[in-house]
Amino acid sequence: MGSTDKRRRILEAMEKVLRxxxxxxxxxxxxxxAAGVGKGTVYLYFEDKEDLFLQMIEKLLKExxxxxxxxxxxxxxxxxxxxxxxxxxxxxxxxxxxxxRMMRAEGRGGRNGDPKKMMCAHHQRLDQILTGVFEEAAxxxxxxxxxxxxxxxxxxxxxILQRSMNFLNFGSDIPIQDLLALMLEGAGKN
Amino acid sequence: MGSTDKRRRILEAMEKVLRxxxxxxxxxxxxxxAAGVGKGTVYLYFEDKEDLFLQMIEKLLKExxxxxxxxxxxxxxxxxxxxxxxxxxxxxxxxxxxxxRMMRAEGRGGRNGDPKKMMCAHHQRLDQILTGVFEEAAxxxxxxxxxxxxxxxxxxxxxILQRSMNFLNFGSDIPIQDLLALMLEGAGKN
DNA sequence: TTGACAAAACTGACCGGTCAGTCAGCTTAT
DNA sequence: ATAAGCTGACTGACCGGTCAGTTTTGTCAA
Numbered sequence: 001m002g003s004t005d006k007r008r009r010i011l012e013a014m015e016k017v018l019r020x021x022x023x024x025x026x027x028x029x030x031x032x033x034a035a036g037v038g039k040g041t042v043y044l045y046f047e048d049k050e051d052l053f054l055q056m057i058e059k060l061l062k063e064x065x066x067x068x069x070x071x072x073x074x075x076x077x078x079x080x081x082x083x084x085x086x087x088x089x090x091x092x093x094x095x096x097x098x099x100x101r102m103m104r105a106e107g108r109g110g111r112n113g114d115p116k117k118m119m120c121a122h123h124q125r126l127d128q129i130l131t132g133v134f135e136e137a138a139x140x141x142x143x144x145x146x147x148x149x150x151x152x153x154x155x156x157x158x159x160i161l162q163r164s165m166n167f168l169n170f171g172s173d174i175p176i177q178d179l180l181a182l183m184l185e186g187a188g189k190n
Numbered sequence: 191m192g193s194t195d196k197r198r199r200i201l202e203a204m205e206k207v208l209r210x211x212x213x214x215x216x217x218x219x220x221x222x223x224a225a226g227v228g229k230g231t232v233y234l235y236f237e238d239k240e241d242l243f244l245q246m247i248e249k250l251l252k253e254x255x256x257x258x259x260x261x262x263x264x265x266x267x268x269x270x271x272x273x274x275x276x277x278x279x280x281x282x283x284x285x286x287x288x289x290x291r292m293m294r295a296e297g298r299g300g301r302n303g304d305p306k307k308m309m310c311a312h313h314q315r316l317d318q319i320l321t322g323v324f325e326e327a328a329x330x331x332x333x334x335x336x337x338x339x340x341x342x343x344x345x346x347x348x349x350i351l352q353r354s355m356n357f358l359n360f361g362s363d364i365p366i367q368d369l370l371a372l373m374l375e376g377a378g379k380n
Numbered sequence: 381t382t383g384a385c386a387a388a389a390c391t392g393a394c395c396g397g398t399c400a401g402t403c404a405g406c407t408t409a410t
Numbered sequence: 411a412t413a414a415g416c417t418g419a420c421t422g423a424c425c426g427g428t429c430a431g432t433t434t435t436g437t438c439a440a
Binding site: 123142145151152155163166169174178182183187189 | 314345
Binding site for chain 1: 398401
């Protein structure tokens with residue numbers, strides 16, 4: 001058990017314990033217990049509670065980026081790829097679940113970057129990947145070539161986000177396929 | 191100055207002070223000072239900090255519902271109405287800004303209802319209003335009549351949400367008109 | 381109108397519980 | 411033997427909430 005094992009376990013415990021709670025409702029003791037380590041150990045691996053929180057978030061963001069990048073780089077046909085990207089993002093949004101919301105809190109830019117910057121960077125990365133995917137789809141003749149990609153990316157991300165929220169809130173599970181079809185065909189009477 | 195004046199000022203101060211922060215970063219003293227009242231006064235009008243927070247959220251949600259309802263009930267033509275509804279929602283999302291995200295924190299269902307329930311009810315209300323607007327648009331021949339309204343509502347809400355996020359995060363200001371056009375015409379090569 | 385009194389509204393210094401963070405000592409690995 | 415890794419009882423800063431005291435508002439008799 002390398003020392004990184006404890007570190008990982010603490011991050012995982014944090015994720016588990018924080019689910020559906022506010023940061024101030026989670027006590028470091030709880031995290032330590034859930035991780036099966038002493039409280040002091042937490043402070044061997046993390047600056048403070050805030051730092052632990054930020055690093056947990058960062059981990060989630062990285063994992064989402066990595067997964068989406070992987071799908072985007074695969075050799076799926078454009079239509080299938082869009083679907084898979086949607087599924088992947090939806091899965092990650094639902095995993096981040098409730099607590100991602102609170103990470104925007106300003107300031108507090110500890111040693112390890114501030115949350116606002118982190119989120120911005122993450123979304124810029126995502127947008128870049130998505131832009132690539134959409135351009136590929138356009139080349140393949142799936143999309144209209146005259147589109148403003150920025151708007152398409154916005155529409156796509158938004159619909160995935162909303163779908164995930166609906167699922168978390170109401171358990172309503174709109175198939176991504178339906179949304180994608182709607183997005184491609186349009187809602188207007190042609 | 192009726193006693194409700196202090197109450198209103200405290201709620202407004204809370205909104206102002208909380209902007210872009212986590213609840214645990216905001217001290218009751220700060221709120222009191224910003225409201226120009228003594229700390230004790232806060233506790234004359236609100237059960238505790240949590241209650242103050244919930245009531246502030248509730249106020250925002252009510253105001254959004256009211257505004258959207260007003261637009262939905264107006265005699266604008268369907269296209270214009272969609273645009274106005276979008277604008278209204280976007281404005282409110284941006285006002286709620288960062289902190290609305292954290293309100294889902296579970297439990298804590300004090301005297302005044304728990305946040306999860308509140309949000310669910312709010313979104314159900316919104317969905318109902320939007321459904322009405324879309325059905326009206328379909329009747330007017332703006333929308334395809336064969337649509338699953340649930341998916342359209344999801345797409346619409348999502349795109350407005352995402353647009354607002356983009357604005358908050360990057361300052362990028364995609365015109366709602368563009369998004370609406372994209373949603374109606376579809377992104378696919380027909 | 382005014383003064384006297386009472387009730388209501390408000391205040392902020394204070395209290396006490398909570399919990400993040402520490403560190404002296406223990407345990408395990410080398 | 412000793413270093414490295416780990417622990418959890420302890421401490422003290424902090425801040426939510428209280429309440430004794432002050433100010434404001436309201437009432438009424440003279």
